[in-house]
Amino acid sequence: MSTVWTAETGAAGWLDLPDDPEAMLDEADRLGWGDGLPFIPPTRARIEWLLAAAGIDPDHTAGVISPSGSQVTAAKVAANAVMAGCRPEVFPVVWTAMKAMVQPGFNHEGMQSTTHPTAPLVVVHGPIVQAAGFNAGIGTLGPGNRSNASVGRAVRLCLMNIGHARHGDGDYATHASPAKYAYCMAENSAESPWEPYYVSCGLDPEQSAVTIMGAEGPHHVNDHVSTDAVGVLSTIGSMVTVLGSNPTWLTNSQTIIVLGPEHAATIAKSGFTRRDVQAWLYQNARMPLSKYKTGGMWGMHIWPKWKQAITDDNALICPLDSPESFRIMVAGGPGKSSAVIPGDAMTRCWTVPIE
Amino acid sequence: MISVYSPLGLLPPVKGVSLNPLPVMSDAVTIAILDNSKHNFGALMDRVAAVVSQKYPEVQWHIERKPGAAHPAPDDIRERILEHANVVFTGSGD
Numbered sequence: 001m002s003t004v005w006t007a008e009t010g011a012a013g014w015l016d017l018p019d020d021p022e023a024m025l026d027e028a029d030r031l032g033w034g035d036g037l038p039f040i041p042p043t044r045a046r047i048e049w050l051l052a053a054a055g056i057d058p059d060h061t062a063g064v065i066s067p068s069g070s071q072v073t074a075a076k077v078a079a080n081a082v083m084a085g086c087r088p089e090v091f092p093v094v095w096t097a098m099k100a101m102v103q104p105g106f107n108h109e110g111m112q113s114t115t116h117p118t119a120p121l122v123v124v125h126g127p128i129v130q131a132a133g134f135n136a137g138i139g140t141l142g143p144g145n146r147s148n149a150s151v152g153r154a155v156r157l158c159l160m161n162i163g164h165a166r167h168g169d170g171d172y173a174t175h176a177s178p179a180k181y182a183y184c185m186a187e188n189s190a191e192s193p194w195e196p197y198y199v200s201c202g203l204d205p206e207q208s209a210v211t212i213m214g215a216e217g218p219h220h221v222n223d224h225v226s227t228d229a230v231g232v233l234s235t236i237g238s239m240v241t242v243l244g245s246n247p248t249w250l251t252n253s254q255t256i257i258v259l260g261p262e263h264a265a266t267i268a269k270s271g272f273t274r275r276d277v278q279a280w281l282y283q284n285a286r287m288p289l290s291k292y293k294t295g296g297m298w299g300m301h302i303w304p305k306w307k308q309a310i311t312d313d314n315a316l317i318c319p320l321d322s323p324e325s326f327r328i329m330v331a332g333g334p335g336k337s338s339a340v341i342p343g344d345a346m347t348r349c350w351t352v353p354i355e
Numbered sequence: 356m357i358s359v360y361s362p363l364g365l366l367p368p369v370k371g372v373s374l375n376p377l378p379v380m381s382d383a384v385t386i387a388i389l390d391n392s393k394h395n396f397g398a399l400m401d402r403v404a405a406v407v408s409q410k411y412p413e414v415q416w417h418i419e420r421k422p423g424a425a426h427p428a429p430d431d432i433r434e435r436i437l438e439h440a441n442v443v444f445t446g447s448g449d
Binding site for chain 1: 365
Protein backbone atom coordinates (compact mmCIF):
# COMPACT_ATOMS: atom_id res chain seq x y z
CA MET A 1 0.00 0.00 0.00
CA SER A 2 1.09 3.57 -0.63
CA THR A 3 2.67 5.36 2.27
CA VAL A 4 1.96 8.97 1.30
CA TRP A 5 -0.65 9.31 4.01
CA THR A 6 1.67 8.04 6.70
CA ALA A 7 4.07 10.93 6.09
CA GLU A 8 1.54 13.74 6.44
CA THR A 9 2.21 16.32 9.12
CA GLY A 10 0.46 19.33 10.53
CA ALA A 11 -3.11 19.73 11.65
CA ALA A 12 -4.31 17.24 9.01
CA GLY A 13 -1.52 14.72 9.57
CA TRP A 14 -0.13 12.69 12.46
CA LEU A 15 -0.18 13.97 15.98
CA ASP A 16 -0.13 12.72 19.54
CA LEU A 17 -3.18 12.76 21.77
CA PRO A 18 -3.43 11.99 25.48
CA ASP A 19 -4.16 8.33 26.28
CA ASP A 20 -6.80 9.20 28.85
CA PRO A 21 -10.23 9.12 27.14
CA GLU A 22 -11.48 12.32 28.78
CA ALA A 23 -8.28 14.23 28.10
CA MET A 24 -8.36 12.92 24.52
CA LEU A 25 -11.91 14.16 24.06
CA ASP A 26 -10.96 17.57 25.50
CA GLU A 27 -8.05 17.83 23.09
CA ALA A 28 -10.20 16.73 20.16
CA ASP A 29 -12.70 19.47 21.06
CA ARG A 30 -9.87 21.99 21.08
CA LEU A 31 -8.71 20.76 17.66
CA GLY A 32 -12.22 21.05 16.23
CA TRP A 33 -12.69 17.34 15.63
CA GLY A 34 -15.82 15.34 15.78
CA ASP A 35 -19.37 15.54 16.95
CA GLY A 36 -18.79 16.16 20.65
CA LEU A 37 -18.99 12.49 21.61
CA PRO A 38 -16.19 10.11 22.67
CA PHE A 39 -14.48 8.27 19.85
CA ILE A 40 -12.10 5.43 19.05
CA PRO A 41 -8.61 6.87 18.42
CA PRO A 42 -7.76 6.69 14.70
CA THR A 43 -4.44 4.90 15.00
CA ARG A 44 -2.49 3.62 12.03
CA ALA A 45 -3.26 0.00 12.90
CA ARG A 46 -7.00 0.59 13.12
CA ILE A 47 -7.09 2.58 9.89
CA GLU A 48 -5.10 -0.07 8.03
CA TRP A 49 -7.39 -2.76 9.48
CA LEU A 50 -10.44 -1.16 7.89
CA LEU A 51 -8.72 -0.43 4.60
CA ALA A 52 -7.22 -3.90 4.27
CA ALA A 53 -10.57 -5.59 4.86
CA ALA A 54 -12.10 -3.51 2.08
CA GLY A 55 -9.07 -3.78 -0.20
CA ILE A 56 -8.77 -0.02 -0.68
CA ASP A 57 -5.51 1.92 -1.09
CA PRO A 58 -5.31 4.61 1.60
CA ASP A 59 -4.36 7.32 -0.90
CA HIS A 60 -7.21 6.48 -3.26
CA THR A 61 -9.48 9.49 -3.50
CA ALA A 62 -13.25 9.63 -4.01
CA GLY A 63 -13.27 13.28 -5.01
CA VAL A 64 -13.27 16.74 -3.50
CA ILE A 65 -15.54 17.75 -0.65
CA SER A 66 -17.01 21.14 0.11
CA PRO A 67 -16.56 23.55 1.79
CA SER A 68 -12.96 22.64 2.61
CA GLY A 69 -11.94 21.69 -0.92
CA SER A 70 -10.12 18.70 0.60
CA GLN A 71 -9.54 15.41 -1.16
CA VAL A 72 -11.69 12.62 0.28
CA THR A 73 -9.02 9.97 0.59
CA ALA A 74 -9.70 6.44 1.76
CA ALA A 75 -7.33 7.03 4.70
CA LYS A 76 -9.30 10.06 5.85
CA VAL A 77 -12.62 8.24 5.49
CA ALA A 78 -11.19 5.28 7.38
CA ALA A 79 -9.91 7.56 10.15
CA ASN A 80 -13.39 8.97 10.63
CA ALA A 81 -14.91 5.50 10.41
CA VAL A 82 -12.56 4.28 13.14
CA MET A 83 -13.58 7.23 15.30
CA ALA A 84 -17.23 6.36 14.77
CA GLY A 85 -16.71 2.77 15.89
CA CYS A 86 -16.98 1.06 12.50
CA ARG A 87 -15.92 -2.53 12.17
CA PRO A 88 -14.14 -3.50 8.92
CA GLU A 89 -17.20 -5.27 7.48
CA VAL A 90 -19.24 -2.03 7.39
CA PHE A 91 -16.46 0.18 6.00
CA PRO A 92 -17.43 -0.51 2.35
CA VAL A 93 -20.82 1.07 3.11
CA VAL A 94 -19.18 4.24 4.43
CA TRP A 95 -16.77 4.42 1.50
CA THR A 96 -19.55 3.90 -1.04
CA ALA A 97 -21.72 6.55 0.60
CA MET A 98 -18.88 9.10 0.62
CA LYS A 99 -17.94 8.35 -2.99
CA ALA A 100 -21.53 8.90 -4.07
CA MET A 101 -21.94 12.14 -2.14
CA VAL A 102 -18.94 13.92 -3.63
CA GLN A 103 -19.88 13.09 -7.20
CA PRO A 104 -21.01 16.03 -9.33
CA GLY A 105 -24.77 16.09 -9.48
CA PHE A 106 -25.47 14.88 -5.96
CA ASN A 107 -24.94 18.42 -4.65
CA HIS A 108 -23.43 17.71 -1.25
CA GLU A 109 -22.24 21.33 -1.45
CA GLY A 110 -25.77 22.61 -0.89
CA MET A 111 -26.44 20.01 1.79
CA GLN A 112 -23.32 20.97 3.74
CA SER A 113 -23.99 24.69 3.94
CA THR A 114 -27.76 25.18 3.97
CA THR A 115 -29.97 26.50 6.76
CA HIS A 116 -32.14 23.40 6.18
CA PRO A 117 -31.65 20.58 8.76
CA THR A 118 -30.79 18.06 6.05
CA ALA A 119 -28.67 15.03 6.81
CA PRO A 120 -27.63 12.27 4.40
CA LEU A 121 -29.82 9.22 4.98
CA VAL A 122 -27.86 6.04 4.28
CA VAL A 123 -30.01 3.00 3.44
CA VAL A 124 -28.21 -0.33 3.22
CA HIS A 125 -29.49 -3.05 0.88
CA GLY A 126 -28.70 -6.59 -0.10
CA PRO A 127 -26.57 -9.37 1.32
CA ILE A 128 -24.36 -7.02 3.35
CA VAL A 129 -27.33 -6.20 5.60
CA GLN A 130 -27.15 -9.60 7.24
CA ALA A 131 -23.46 -10.24 6.63
CA ALA A 132 -22.37 -7.07 8.42
CA GLY A 133 -24.96 -7.13 11.15
CA PHE A 134 -27.17 -4.20 10.15
CA ASN A 135 -30.58 -3.88 11.72
CA ALA A 136 -33.39 -3.72 9.18
CA GLY A 137 -36.12 -4.62 11.62
CA ILE A 138 -37.44 -3.17 14.85
CA GLY A 139 -35.67 0.10 15.67
CA THR A 140 -33.83 0.31 12.35
CA LEU A 141 -33.67 4.12 12.52
CA GLY A 142 -32.84 4.23 16.21
CA PRO A 143 -29.92 3.50 18.51
CA GLY A 144 -28.63 0.14 19.69
CA ASN A 145 -27.12 -1.48 16.61
CA ARG A 146 -23.41 -0.84 16.13
CA SER A 147 -23.44 -1.25 12.35
CA ASN A 148 -26.30 1.21 11.79
CA ALA A 149 -24.99 3.65 14.38
CA SER A 150 -21.34 3.61 13.35
CA VAL A 151 -22.02 3.97 9.62
CA GLY A 152 -24.37 6.88 10.15
CA ARG A 153 -21.92 8.53 12.52
CA ALA A 154 -18.93 7.90 10.23
CA VAL A 155 -20.65 9.67 7.35
CA ARG A 156 -21.40 12.66 9.56
CA LEU A 157 -17.83 12.78 10.89
CA CYS A 158 -16.49 12.74 7.33
CA LEU A 159 -18.72 15.65 6.37
CA MET A 160 -17.66 17.62 9.44
CA ASN A 161 -13.99 16.74 9.60
CA ILE A 162 -12.90 16.22 6.00
CA GLY A 163 -15.38 18.78 4.76
CA HIS A 164 -14.67 21.31 7.54
CA ALA A 165 -18.40 21.92 8.05
CA ARG A 166 -19.25 22.63 11.65
CA HIS A 167 -22.26 24.44 13.05
CA GLY A 168 -21.91 28.12 12.30
CA ASP A 169 -18.71 27.57 10.34
CA GLY A 170 -19.47 26.01 6.99
CA ASP A 171 -22.72 24.39 8.22
CA TYR A 172 -25.48 26.94 8.70
CA ALA A 173 -28.41 24.69 9.62
CA THR A 174 -30.70 26.81 11.76
CA HIS A 175 -31.53 24.01 14.21
CA ALA A 176 -29.94 21.00 12.55
CA SER A 177 -31.49 17.74 13.82
CA PRO A 178 -30.66 14.54 15.68
CA ALA A 179 -30.37 12.92 12.25
CA LYS A 180 -27.10 14.82 11.88
CA TYR A 181 -25.50 12.59 14.51
CA ALA A 182 -26.22 9.35 12.64
CA TYR A 183 -28.80 8.52 9.98
CA CYS A 184 -28.57 4.97 8.74
CA MET A 185 -31.13 2.21 8.30
CA ALA A 186 -31.35 -1.02 6.35
CA GLU A 187 -34.01 -2.28 3.96
CA ASN A 188 -36.09 -5.16 5.35
CA SER A 189 -36.31 -7.18 2.13
CA ALA A 190 -37.34 -10.31 4.02
CA GLU A 191 -40.61 -8.71 5.12
CA SER A 192 -41.33 -6.81 1.93
CA PRO A 193 -44.25 -8.05 -0.21
CA TRP A 194 -42.47 -6.71 -3.29
CA GLU A 195 -39.03 -7.04 -4.84
CA PRO A 196 -36.36 -5.19 -2.85
CA TYR A 197 -36.07 -1.49 -3.56
CA TYR A 198 -32.51 -1.72 -4.86
CA VAL A 199 -33.54 -4.50 -7.25
CA SER A 200 -36.36 -2.28 -8.52
CA CYS A 201 -33.59 0.23 -9.30
CA GLY A 202 -32.02 -2.30 -11.66
CA LEU A 203 -29.40 -3.88 -9.41
CA ASP A 204 -28.72 -7.58 -9.08
CA PRO A 205 -30.24 -9.16 -5.96
CA GLU A 206 -26.82 -10.56 -5.05
CA GLN A 207 -25.23 -7.10 -5.25
CA SER A 208 -25.22 -5.09 -2.03
CA ALA A 209 -26.06 -1.43 -2.40
CA VAL A 210 -26.43 1.92 -0.66
CA THR A 211 -29.14 4.52 -1.16
CA ILE A 212 -28.11 8.04 -0.20
CA MET A 213 -30.25 11.17 -0.04
CA GLY A 214 -30.08 14.41 1.87
CA ALA A 215 -33.22 14.35 3.97
CA GLU A 216 -35.28 15.65 6.84
CA GLY A 217 -35.65 13.47 9.88
CA PRO A 218 -38.37 10.83 9.62
CA HIS A 219 -42.00 11.93 10.02
CA HIS A 220 -43.97 9.24 11.82
CA VAL A 221 -47.18 7.91 10.26
CA ASN A 222 -49.53 6.29 12.74
CA ASP A 223 -52.36 4.21 11.29
CA HIS A 224 -53.83 1.51 13.54
CA VAL A 225 -57.24 1.44 11.94
CA SER A 226 -57.01 1.12 8.18
CA THR A 227 -57.47 -2.36 6.74
CA ASP A 228 -56.75 -1.61 3.10
CA ALA A 229 -54.27 0.16 0.88
CA VAL A 230 -56.35 3.29 0.39
CA GLY A 231 -56.74 3.77 4.12
CA VAL A 232 -53.05 3.43 4.91
CA LEU A 233 -51.95 5.49 1.93
CA SER A 234 -54.43 8.24 2.77
CA THR A 235 -52.78 8.63 6.15
CA ILE A 236 -49.32 8.53 4.58
CA GLY A 237 -50.42 11.06 1.96
CA SER A 238 -51.51 13.48 4.68
CA MET A 239 -47.84 13.67 5.77
CA VAL A 240 -46.77 14.51 2.21
CA THR A 241 -49.13 17.45 1.62
CA VAL A 242 -47.32 19.89 3.88
CA LEU A 243 -46.23 23.48 3.33
CA GLY A 244 -43.07 23.34 5.42
CA SER A 245 -41.05 20.79 3.48
CA ASN A 246 -38.78 21.55 0.53
CA PRO A 247 -40.23 18.97 -1.91
CA THR A 248 -43.46 21.02 -1.93
CA TRP A 249 -41.60 23.97 -3.42
CA LEU A 250 -38.62 22.69 -5.36
CA THR A 251 -38.87 20.62 -8.49
CA ASN A 252 -37.14 17.30 -9.02
CA SER A 253 -37.41 16.30 -5.36
CA GLN A 254 -37.77 12.83 -3.94
CA THR A 255 -39.47 11.58 -0.79
CA ILE A 256 -38.77 8.18 0.74
CA ILE A 257 -41.77 6.33 2.13
CA VAL A 258 -40.60 3.77 4.69
CA LEU A 259 -43.45 1.31 5.08
CA GLY A 260 -43.47 -0.72 8.25
CA PRO A 261 -43.95 -4.41 7.37
CA GLU A 262 -47.51 -4.46 8.70
CA HIS A 263 -48.55 -1.47 6.62
CA ALA A 264 -46.79 -2.98 3.59
CA ALA A 265 -48.69 -6.23 4.08
CA THR A 266 -52.01 -4.39 4.35
CA ILE A 267 -51.27 -2.47 1.15
CA ALA A 268 -50.17 -5.60 -0.73
CA LYS A 269 -53.26 -7.49 0.45
CA SER A 270 -55.30 -4.94 -1.54
CA GLY A 271 -53.35 -6.04 -4.61
CA PHE A 272 -51.16 -2.96 -4.78
CA THR A 273 -47.71 -3.25 -6.27
CA ARG A 274 -44.94 -0.74 -5.53
CA ARG A 275 -45.87 1.14 -8.71
CA ASP A 276 -49.50 1.21 -7.60
CA VAL A 277 -48.40 2.81 -4.33
CA GLN A 278 -46.42 5.44 -6.21
CA ALA A 279 -49.29 6.13 -8.60
CA TRP A 280 -51.89 6.33 -5.84
CA LEU A 281 -49.83 8.76 -3.77
CA TYR A 282 -49.12 10.95 -6.80
CA GLN A 283 -52.82 11.03 -7.75
CA ASN A 284 -54.21 11.54 -4.27
CA ALA A 285 -51.63 13.26 -2.05
CA ARG A 286 -52.60 16.68 -3.35
CA MET A 287 -53.48 20.18 -2.19
CA PRO A 288 -55.36 22.92 -4.02
CA LEU A 289 -53.25 25.65 -5.58
CA SER A 290 -54.92 28.12 -3.20
CA LYS A 291 -53.30 26.36 -0.25
CA TYR A 292 -49.83 26.56 -1.82
CA LYS A 293 -50.33 30.32 -2.10
CA THR A 294 -50.57 30.56 1.69
CA GLY A 295 -47.23 28.78 2.12
CA GLY A 296 -43.95 30.21 3.31
CA MET A 297 -42.07 29.67 0.07
CA TRP A 298 -44.73 30.79 -2.37
CA GLY A 299 -43.18 33.22 -4.81
CA MET A 300 -39.72 31.74 -4.58
CA HIS A 301 -40.82 28.21 -5.50
CA ILE A 302 -39.16 26.45 -8.38
CA TRP A 303 -41.70 24.39 -10.27
CA PRO A 304 -41.54 22.80 -13.69
CA LYS A 305 -43.21 24.72 -16.51
CA TRP A 306 -46.28 22.47 -16.53
CA LYS A 307 -46.91 23.16 -12.83
CA GLN A 308 -46.31 26.88 -13.23
CA ALA A 309 -48.99 26.91 -15.94
CA ILE A 310 -51.70 25.86 -13.46
CA THR A 311 -53.78 28.94 -12.55
CA ASP A 312 -57.02 27.49 -11.17
CA ASP A 313 -56.94 27.95 -7.38
CA ASN A 314 -59.09 24.82 -7.00
CA ALA A 315 -56.73 22.62 -9.03
CA LEU A 316 -55.31 19.79 -6.93
CA ILE A 317 -51.53 19.49 -7.22
CA CYS A 318 -49.19 16.88 -5.79
CA PRO A 319 -46.14 18.34 -4.02
CA LEU A 320 -43.94 15.93 -5.95
CA ASP A 321 -43.61 16.05 -9.72
CA SER A 322 -44.16 12.40 -10.61
CA PRO A 323 -45.12 8.99 -9.20
CA GLU A 324 -41.47 7.96 -9.44
CA SER A 325 -40.51 10.74 -7.02
CA PHE A 326 -42.01 8.60 -4.27
CA ARG A 327 -39.37 6.02 -3.28
CA ILE A 328 -41.09 3.09 -1.57
CA MET A 329 -39.10 0.89 0.83
CA VAL A 330 -39.96 -1.55 3.59
CA ALA A 331 -38.09 -1.40 6.88
CA GLY A 332 -38.73 -1.64 10.58
CA GLY A 333 -40.47 -4.13 12.83
CA PRO A 334 -43.93 -4.97 14.13
CA GLY A 335 -46.40 -2.13 14.61
CA LYS A 336 -48.85 -0.06 12.63
CA SER A 337 -46.29 2.59 11.78
CA SER A 338 -44.58 3.93 8.72
CA ALA A 339 -42.42 6.98 8.06
CA VAL A 340 -42.30 9.73 5.49
CA ILE A 341 -38.80 11.07 4.85
CA PRO A 342 -38.86 14.18 2.65
CA GLY A 343 -35.73 14.85 0.68
CA ASP A 344 -34.04 18.22 1.01
CA ALA A 345 -34.71 18.94 -2.68
CA MET A 346 -31.07 19.97 -3.03
CA THR A 347 -29.63 16.47 -3.37
CA ARG A 348 -30.81 13.48 -5.38
CA CYS A 349 -31.87 10.04 -4.15
CA TRP A 350 -29.23 7.74 -5.54
CA THR A 351 -28.85 3.97 -5.20
CA VAL A 352 -25.35 2.75 -5.95
CA PRO A 353 -23.74 -0.69 -5.78
CA ILE A 354 -21.12 -1.48 -3.17
CA GLU A 355 -18.07 -2.62 -5.09
CA MET B 356 0.26 9.66 24.51
CA ILE B 357 -1.11 7.88 21.46
CA SER B 358 -0.27 8.60 17.83
CA VAL B 359 -3.35 9.22 15.69
CA TYR B 360 -4.12 10.36 12.16
CA SER B 361 -6.11 13.55 12.03
CA PRO B 362 -9.62 13.07 10.62
CA LEU B 363 -9.54 16.61 9.25
CA GLY B 364 -9.38 17.19 5.53
CA LEU B 365 -6.10 18.53 4.21
CA LEU B 366 -6.84 22.03 3.01
CA PRO B 367 -5.66 22.73 -0.52
CA PRO B 368 -3.09 25.49 -0.97
CA VAL B 369 -4.63 28.93 -1.16
CA LYS B 370 -4.12 30.35 -4.61
CA GLY B 371 -3.91 34.07 -4.86
CA VAL B 372 -6.51 35.63 -7.08
CA SER B 373 -5.89 38.83 -8.93
CA LEU B 374 -9.11 40.71 -8.76
CA ASN B 375 -10.06 42.96 -11.60
CA PRO B 376 -9.93 46.58 -10.51
CA LEU B 377 -13.30 48.15 -9.84
CA PRO B 378 -14.44 50.09 -12.89
CA VAL B 379 -14.37 53.85 -12.95
CA MET B 380 -18.00 54.89 -12.80
CA SER B 381 -18.75 56.24 -16.24
CA ASP B 382 -21.18 55.95 -19.11
CA ALA B 383 -19.75 52.61 -20.06
CA VAL B 384 -20.32 50.80 -16.78
CA THR B 385 -22.84 47.97 -16.70
CA ILE B 386 -23.65 46.36 -13.38
CA ALA B 387 -25.11 42.87 -13.40
CA ILE B 388 -27.42 41.71 -10.67
CA LEU B 389 -27.38 37.97 -10.15
CA ASP B 390 -30.55 37.18 -8.20
CA ASN B 391 -29.91 34.07 -6.10
CA SER B 392 -33.71 33.40 -6.10
CA LYS B 393 -34.03 33.72 -2.33
CA HIS B 394 -37.00 35.62 -0.93
CA ASN B 395 -36.57 39.41 -0.89
CA PHE B 396 -33.27 39.35 -2.79
CA GLY B 397 -35.01 41.23 -5.59
CA ALA B 398 -36.38 43.80 -3.16
CA LEU B 399 -32.92 44.31 -1.66
CA MET B 400 -31.30 44.74 -5.06
CA ASP B 401 -34.03 47.17 -6.16
CA ARG B 402 -33.02 49.43 -3.29
CA VAL B 403 -29.32 49.00 -4.00
CA ALA B 404 -29.90 49.82 -7.66
CA ALA B 405 -31.93 52.89 -6.73
CA VAL B 406 -29.12 54.20 -4.52
CA VAL B 407 -26.46 53.54 -7.16
CA SER B 408 -28.56 55.01 -9.98
CA GLN B 409 -29.21 58.16 -7.99
CA LYS B 410 -25.50 58.75 -7.67
CA TYR B 411 -24.51 57.39 -11.10
CA PRO B 412 -27.50 57.81 -13.42
CA GLU B 413 -25.51 56.68 -16.46
CA VAL B 414 -24.98 53.14 -15.11
CA GLN B 415 -26.62 50.38 -17.15
CA TRP B 416 -28.08 47.30 -15.50
CA HIS B 417 -28.14 43.65 -16.57
CA ILE B 418 -30.42 41.37 -14.55
CA GLU B 419 -30.09 37.60 -14.23
CA ARG B 420 -31.80 35.15 -11.89
CA LYS B 421 -30.47 31.74 -10.88
CA PRO B 422 -32.96 28.89 -11.35
CA GLY B 423 -32.38 27.87 -7.75
CA ALA B 424 -30.37 28.93 -4.75
CA ALA B 425 -28.84 25.55 -3.96
CA HIS B 426 -26.82 25.25 -7.17
CA PRO B 427 -24.19 27.43 -8.84
CA ALA B 428 -25.29 29.75 -11.65
CA PRO B 429 -25.43 27.80 -14.91
CA ASP B 430 -22.81 28.49 -17.57
CA ASP B 431 -25.13 30.43 -19.87
CA ILE B 432 -25.96 32.94 -17.13
CA ARG B 433 -22.29 33.37 -16.26
CA GLU B 434 -21.39 33.85 -19.90
CA ARG B 435 -24.03 36.52 -20.40
CA ILE B 436 -22.80 38.35 -17.32
CA LEU B 437 -19.23 38.20 -18.57
CA GLU B 438 -20.33 39.47 -21.95
CA HIS B 439 -22.47 42.36 -20.76
CA ALA B 440 -21.25 43.54 -17.36
CA ASN B 441 -18.23 45.07 -15.70
CA VAL B 442 -19.15 44.12 -12.14
CA VAL B 443 -21.70 41.84 -10.46
CA PHE B 444 -23.86 42.37 -7.42
CA THR B 445 -24.99 39.10 -5.89
CA GLY B 446 -25.51 37.37 -2.57
CA SER B 447 -25.24 34.02 -0.86
CA GLY B 448 -27.61 32.42 1.58
CA ASP B 449 -31.03 33.44 2.83
